[in-house]
Amino acid sequence: MISIKEGLNKKISDINVNNFYVVADFDKTITSKKSNTTFSLFSKSGFYPKSYLEERNRNYDYYRPLELDPKIDKKQKSSITKKWQTASYQLMLKYNVKEKDIKRILNISGMLTLRDGAKDFIKLLNEKNIPLIISSAGIGNFIKELLVLNDCYSNNIFINANMLEFKDGVIIDSIKDIIHSMNKNNIVLTEDFSDKIKDKDFTIIIGDQLSDLDMVSNLPYENSISFGFLESNINENRPLFKDSFDVVLENNASFDEISKILKIK
Numbered sequence: 001m002i003s004i005k006e007g008l009n010k011k012i013s014d015i016n017v018n019n020f021y022v023v024a025d026f027d028k029t030i031t032s033k034k035s036n037t038t039f040s041l042f043s044k045s046g047f048y049p050k051s052y053l054e055e056r057n058r059n060y061d062y063y064r065p066l067e068l069d070p071k072i073d074k075k076q077k078s079s080i081t082k083k084w085q086t087a088s089y090q091l092m093l094k095y096n097v098k099e100k101d102i103k104r105i106l107n108i109s110g111m112l113t114l115r116d117g118a119k120d121f122i123k124l125l126n127e128k129n130i131p132l133i134i135s136s137a138g139i140g141n142f143i144k145e146l147l148v149l150n151d152c153y154s155n156n157i158f159i160n161a162n163m164l165e166f167k168d169g170v171i172i173d174s175i176k177d178i179i180h181s182m183n184k185n186n187i188v189l190t191e192d193f194s195d196k197i198k199d200k201d202f203t204i205i206i207g208d209q210l211s212d213l214d215m216v217s218n219l220p221y222e223n224s225i226s227f228g229f230l231e232s233n234i235n236e237n238r239p240l241f242k243d244s245f246d247v248v249l250e251n252n253a254s255f256d257e258i259s260k261i262l263k264i265k
Contacts, residue, residue, distance in 0.1 A: 001250040002257060003242050011202075011225060015262060017128045020202035023215050025184070026136035026143050026161070028208045030122075032115045033231050033252050038138035039088045041112060042097045045105045052095045059087050067181060068232055070210065070240050077211070078182035085137060085162075085180040092164070092171055099166040102141050112146055115229075117255030122152040124264055129156060131196045135184040135215045136161040156196075160187045181209060185217040206258065208232075210244055227258055 024030055027037045036044055043056040063084035066072060072080070105111055125132050136143060140161030147153035165174035179186070189197075203221035205213060208229040216224060228245035230237060231252065241248045249257055 002253065003248040003250075004261070005242075005246045008225070008246050011223065012261065012263070014223075015202055015225075017130060017264065019200055020204055021131040021133070021197045021200045022125060022204045022206065023133045023135055023219065024206040025208060025212045025215070026134050027138050028231070029206055029212070029229055030115060030118050030134065031146075032113045033229075034110075035113050035115075036111055038112065038136070038142040039085070041105050041139075041142060042092060042095070042101065044111070045101060045108065047101050047104070048095050048097070052091060055091055056088065059084060059091075068209070070237060074182065074211075078180070081137070081180040081182045082178065085178050089162070089175060089178060093173055097164075097171045099141075099164075099169045099171075102145055106142070106145055106149060112142060114146070114150060115255060116252075117257075117259070119150050119152050121255035121259055121264075122147070122157070124259065126152065126154045126156050128264065130264075131156055131158070131193065131200075133158045133160060133187065133189075133193075133197075133215075133219075135187055137179050137181045137184060138162065139164060158189060158193045160184065181211050182214075184212070185214045185219075187215070187218060189219075204262065210240060213244060225262075227261075229253060 040056060042048060043053045063080060066080050122132065134143060134157065138161055140159050140163040143159055143161055144153060162175055162179050165172050198220055201222050203216050203219065203224045205216055205224055205226040208231065213226055226245045227247045227249060228241050230241045230248050230250050234250060247261060
C-alpha cells in the first residue's frame with residue numbers, strides 16, 4: 001500500500017537527475033524489515049558469551065518501545081535514545097568485540113540484508129552521479145562493508161554513522177559523541193562532498209521513523225520529498241506518517257516503488 005500526498009506530482013515533475021540528492025536512514029530503511037540492526041550484530045553472532053545477548057535484549061525490550069512511541073516529545077526521546085545507544089556501545093567495549101568479526105558476521109545468512117530494490121537503487125544513484133548521504137544511528141563499519149559486499153559502494157556515498165575503532169583487532173573506546181536516532185542531523189560533510197550537494201534544488205529523504213525527517217535540518221536544501229517505510233504499529237502510526245511524509249510505503253515495500261515515483265531510469 002502506497003499513500004501519496006495530494007499535489008506531490010507537480011513537485012516530482014520538477015525533479016531531474018541533476019538537481020537532487022538523497023539522505024537515507026539505514027537500519028530498517030536500506031535494510032529489510034526482518035534484518036537485524038547493526039548494533040545488535042555482535043551480540044547475535046554466536047561469537048560472544050550468551051550473557052552479551054541477554055544484556056543486549058534487556059536494553060532493547062526497555063528502550064525500543066520508547067523510541068517508537070510517538071507520544072514522547074523530542075527532547076525526552078533524545079535523552080532516552082542517547083542512553084540506549086551509549087549502553088549498547090558500552091556492551092561492545094565490555095565484551096571486546098573484534099574487527100575480524102565484521103566480515104564474518106556479514107557472511108552469516110540473514111544477519112544483515114538489503115531491502116528489496118535497495119541495491120539497484122543505490123547503484124542507479126551511483127551511475128547517475130546522484131549523491132547519497134546515509135545517516136544512521138548504527139555502526140558505520142557494517143554499513144560500508146555491506147555496501148562493498150553488494151558491489152554498490154562508491155565515492156558518491158557519504159556515511160554518517162558510529163565508526164568503531166580498533167587496536168590490534170580489538171575495539172577501543174573512541175566514540176565521544178555517539179550518534180543516536182534523534183541526533184542524526186549532526187552531519188559533518190567533507191568539503192568535497194559538500195560541493196556535490198550545494199547547488200541541488202531538492203533533497204529526497206528516506207526513513208522509517210518520524211525522527212528521520214530531521215536528518216536534513218543542518219543540510220542545504222530548498223525543497224524536499226520524503227518517503228517513509230511504515231512497518232511498526234501500522235494502524236496507530238499511519239495517520240502520523242501520512243501527515244508527516246509525502247509518500248508512505250507499507251507492507252515491506254521495496255525501493256523499486258521509490259524509483260518509479262521519482263522516475264529515475
